Structure formats: structure tokens, C-alpha cells
Amino acid sequence: MSTTDLEAPDDTSPTAAAAANPLAQFVQGPRGAALDAYWMPFTANRQFKKNPRLFVKAQGMHYWTDEGRQVLDAVAGLWCVNAGHNRPKIVQAIQQQAAEMDYAPPFQMAHPKAFELADKVAQLTPAGLNKVFFTNSGSESVETALKIALAHARACGQGQKNLFIGRERAFHGVGFGGISVGGMVGNRKIFGPLLGGVDHLRHTHDLARNAFSRGVPQHGAELADDLERLVALHDASTIAAVIVEPVAGSTGVLLPPKGYLERLRSICDKHGILLIFDEVITGFGRLGAPFASTYFDVVPDLMTTAKGITTGCVPMGAVIVKNEIHDAFMVGAEHLIEFPHGYTYSAHPLACAAALGTLDTYAEEGLLTRAATMESTFADAVHALRDHPHVIDIRNIGLVGGIELAPRPGEPGKRAFDVFLDCWEQGVLIRTTGDTIALSPPLIIEPQHIERLVGAVSAALRRVA
Numbered sequence: 049m050s051t052t053d054l055e056a057p058d059d060t061s062p063t064a065a066a067a068a069n070p071l072a073q074f075v076q077g078p079r080g081a082a083l084d085a086y087w088m089p090f091t092a093n094r095q096f097k098k099n100p101r102l103f104v105k106a107q108g109m110h111y112w113t114d115e116g117r118q119v120l121d122a123v124a125g126l127w128c129v130n131a132g133h134n135r136p137k138i139v140q141a142i143q144q145q146a147a148e149m150d151y152a153p154p155f156q157m158a159h160p161k162a163f164e165l166a167d168k169v170a171q172l173t174p175a176g177l178n179k180v181f182f183t184n185s186g187s188e189s190v191e192t193a194l195k196i197a198l199a200h201a202r203a204c205g206q207g208q209k210n211l212f213i214g215r216e217r218a219f220h221g222v223g224f225g226g227i228s229v230g231g232m233v234g235n236r237k238i239f240g241p242l243l244g245g246v247d248h249l250r251h252t253h254d255l256a257r258n259a260f261s262r263g264v265p266q267h268g269a270e271l272a273d274d275l276e277r278l279v280a281l282h283d284a285s286t287i288a289a290v291i292v293e294p295v296a297g298s299t300g301v302l303l304p305p306k307g308y309l310e311r312l313r314s315i316c317d318k319h320g321i322l323l324i325f326d327e328v329i330t331g332f333g334r335l336g337a338p339f340a341s342t343y344f345d346v347v348p349d350l351m352t353t354a355k356g357i358t359t360g361c362v363p364m365g366a367v368i369v370k371n372e373i374h375d376a377f378m379v380g381a382e383h384l385i386e387f388p389h390g391y392t393y394s395a396h397p398l399a400c401a402a403a404l405g406t407l408d409t410y411a412e413e414g415l416l417t418r419a420a421t422m423e424s425t426f427a428d429a430v431h432a433l434r435d436h437p438h439v440i441d442i443r444n445i446g447l448v449g450g451i452e453l454a455p456r457p458g459e460p461g462k463r464a465f466d467v468f469l470d471c472w473e474q475g476v477l478i479r480t481t482g483d484t485i486a487l488s489p490p491l492i493i494e495p496q497h498i499e500r501l502v503g504a505v506s507a508a509l510r511r512v513a
């Protein structure tokens with residue numbers, strides 16, 4: 049793959065980008081009226097609408113704004129554009145599918161690409177996880193996995209196993225199941241009593257012992273024993289599943305302490321509790337292996353995925369399940385639906401086409417392991433920010449970086465957000481969560497992009513008070 053192909057498409061001059069922008073008349077004129085109707089998700093709407101940030105074009109490692117500015121994408125859109133933007137094979141796959149067949153109902157009917165994709169996904173996942181249930185997002189994957197866990201217990205004659213164990217500071221999407229097992233207070237506190245029957249493990253973030261670790265932190269495997277405490281409290285006979293992100297992203301780039309996931313796995317085994325890995329951000333190459341479960345060599349019973357499955361270009365998610373869990377449902381009269389769950393757009397033809405094109409691109413360019421090749425260059429660059437103002441920790445794994453800042457007194461999250469705005473002005477898109485800067489670039493990143501993105505964060509950190 050040549051970098052030039054990705055960097056210099058024929059028609060990406062600033063003027064072309066601006067001319068192609070249908071919103072230009074609105075964003076350049078009085079903005080209030082035109083921007084009013086769209087209630088934006090997870091956005092400070094009023095702040096945004098005073099000074100909108102609009103993308104109109106993307107290619108490779110970059111976006112272009114409606115004003116024609118080129119912006120380096122240091123977060124792969126939202127942890128999803130793993131293959132880089134607008135890759136030709138994927139674009140072509142979607143175009144062809146759209147022209148051939150727009151939609152096929154997924155209930156009692158199917159189309160060939162759904163089977164082809166499920167088979168390809170199953171080949172990438174750890175041995176024994178071979179059954180693929182398609183959804184349209186990470187949130188839907190989480191709801192699906194939780195429902196499979198409950199229904200599985202019942203199918204096994206253990207209907208009393210109906211509690212879930214999540215973890216503090218976890219993010220599992222925005223469905224009621226997901227926010228219930230999740231541990232982000234801001235995403236939970238205004239939504240009432242949530243799902244009953246959920247408890248939480250302690251989170252693993254420990255700056256006192258692990259600050260500035262390179263790769264996984266050394267201390268904290270024993271935090272997995274918190275599961276023993278919850279088992280002692282609730283009894284294993286009542287617990288259906290434990291769900292964790294192997295590496296937590298949106299909650300601030302939290303890495304599992306060395307040995308932690310292994311310990312969680314063995315405690316789940318000991319007590320007959322299903323282990324769900326939420327691989328929505330770690331899936332499809334983010335850590336330098338196809339999945340975090342591959343990377344850590346810890347095999348869950350169910351995996352939730354989304355994002356990278358289509359490199360973000362068409363919404364899709366998938367839950368991958370151990371064969372025996374699936375097989376427990378395949379009983380009773382054959383004309384009956386075994387698992388009454390699914391979505392109108394499960395295995396949507398455009399999503400399947402996009403995912404097949406994406407998996408081809410990953411395979412051809414070795415992208416599912418490329419983060420391992422780039423890891424040390426990326427880690428060196430990110431850890432070089434260590435002595436910058438306000439930096440209290442730096443974390444890295446694969447092509448994921450977290451830079452935690454001391455919060456400004458009385459204004460949590462504001463300092464990091466100011467760094468985000470400063471980087472934006474410099475033409476680099478980063479992401480912040482609380483006071484942590486999260487970096488998760490497309491897996492096609494080259495050293496010069498790493499230099500540029502870390503250079504921008506460095507300049508911003510020196511400027512922001």
C-alpha cells in the first residue's frame with residue numbers, strides 16, 4: 049500500500065471539498081436556524097452549534113472539513129475506521145451491493161453474503177467461538193449477548209441464573225442492559241433504576257501503582273478476585289455472566305493488569321459463570337491481533353463486536369458465541385424459532401458487503417496485526433509526552449494511547465476538552481473522555497502521522513492552562 053494513494057486522491061483539494069459541501073451555505077451563513085433540528089448524540093449541542101465542526105470528505109488517514117481544512121484522524125472516526133477512510137475495495141463492494149440488492153429480510157429468509165461473512169468472522173475468532181449473530185451496533189451486540197446468556201441458562205435448566213456482573217467504569221453502549229452492566233455514572237444516573245440484578249466488580253485503574261506503565265500494568269491481577277467476593281455474596285447459582293471490556297476505551301483507556309483477565313477466566317470456570325468480552329473497540333486489529341482474546345490468549349464464552357467489522361462505513365455489529373452455547377438452543381420442534389431475538393437490519397446486505405470488503409482489505413494489507421508492528425513507534429511517541437504540563441499518566445497498547453491529565457479544579461473534563469479544541473485548530477482529530485486524551489488511529493498509520501499527531505498534542509498541552 050503506498051501512502052501516496054491514501055494521502056493524495058485527485059479531487060481532495062480544499063476548494064473541491066468546499067464546493068462539494070451541501071451544507072456550506074448554512075455553516076457559512078447564520079447558523080442557528082439551519083443547525084437547530086439535529087439533536088446531536090453525546091455532544092455539547094449548544095457549544096457545538098456556536099462553532100460547528102463539520103466533515104465533508106475522508107480519505108485514508110484524513111478528513112476534510114466543510115471549510116476545506118485537512119484533519120488527521122487520530123481516533124479512526126470513533127475507534128472504528130480501522131482500515132482507514134474510503135478504501136477503494138470497500139467502497140466498490142458497497143456500491144455493487146446497493147445496485148444488486150438493497151435489502152433482504154433476515155427473519156426466516158437470508159442472503160448468501162450473510163453466511164459468507166459469518167463464516168469468515170468465525171475463522172478469525174478463537175477456536176470454539178464459531179456462531180455469529182449479527183446486529184447493527186455495539187450497543188445491540190451487548191443487549192444480544194446479555195439476552196443469549198440469560199436464555200442459555202434457562203435452556204440449560206438453570207433459569208435462576210439471571211444476575212449479571214459488570215465492572216465500575218465500564219462502557220457497554222447505551223441500551224438499558226449496557227448501561228446497567230456499565231459503570232459510567234454519567235451515562236446511568238439520569239435513567240432510573242435500570243436493569244435489576246446487576247452487580248459490579250471494582251475497576252482496575254490504579255495510578256498510584258501503575259502510572260506511566262508501557263503496555264499492560266504490572267499490578268492489579270488480584271482485583272479479579274473481587275469476583276469471588278460477588279460470588280460469595282450472590283452465589284454462583286444465581287449469576288448468568290460476567291461482562292468486561294478486555295481493554296476499556298471510552299472510559300479512559302484502561303488496560304487490564306497483567307494476569308487479570310486470566311484470573312477472571314479461571315474464576316468464571318470454577319463457578320460455571322459465562323464470561324463475555326466486549327470487543328467492540330478491541331476487535332479487528334486494534335491491539336495488534338485480530339481480537340483482544342487472541343492478544344491475551346484468554347478465550348471468553350461470548351464476544352461482542354461492532355465498529356471495525358465494517359471499518360465503520362456501514363453500521364454493523366456481531367456477537368460471536370461458543371458452539372455449545374448456540375447448540376443448547378437447537379432443541380425442540382424444528383419449526384419453532386429457537387431464540388426470539390433479532391433486528392430488521394441484522395445481516396443487512398450493504399453491511400455484509402462492506403464487512404466482506406473490509407475483511408479482504410485487512411487480510412491483503414495485514415492490518416489485523418499491523419498495530420503490533422507499529423506499537424513501539426507509537427508507544428515511544430506517546431510516552432515522550434510524559435513531562436508535559438498536567439500529564440499524570442500515559443498508557444498504551446497496540447494502537448491505543450491514553451494520556452491522562454490532572455483535572456482543572458472544579459472543572460472536570462474541561463482541560464482535556466481544551467486540548468481537543470486546540471488539536472482541532474491544528475488539524476488533528478483526537479478524542480477525550482473525562483480528562484483523558486484517547487488516541488486510536490486507523491491501523492494504516494505511518495510514522496509521519498504519529499509524529500504529526502503527537503506533535504499537535506504536545507503543542508496543545510504546552511498551550512492549555
Ligand code: PXG
Pocket residue numbers: 090126127184185186187188190219220221222293297298299326327328329354355479480481486
Ligand atoms: N461497547 C464498547 C466497549 C464500546 O466502546 C459500545 C459498546 C457501543 O457501541 P455503539 O456502536 O452502540 O456505539 C462501545 C462504543 C468514545 C466512544 O468516546 C466510544 C464508543 C462510543 C462512543 C464514544 O471513546 N464505543
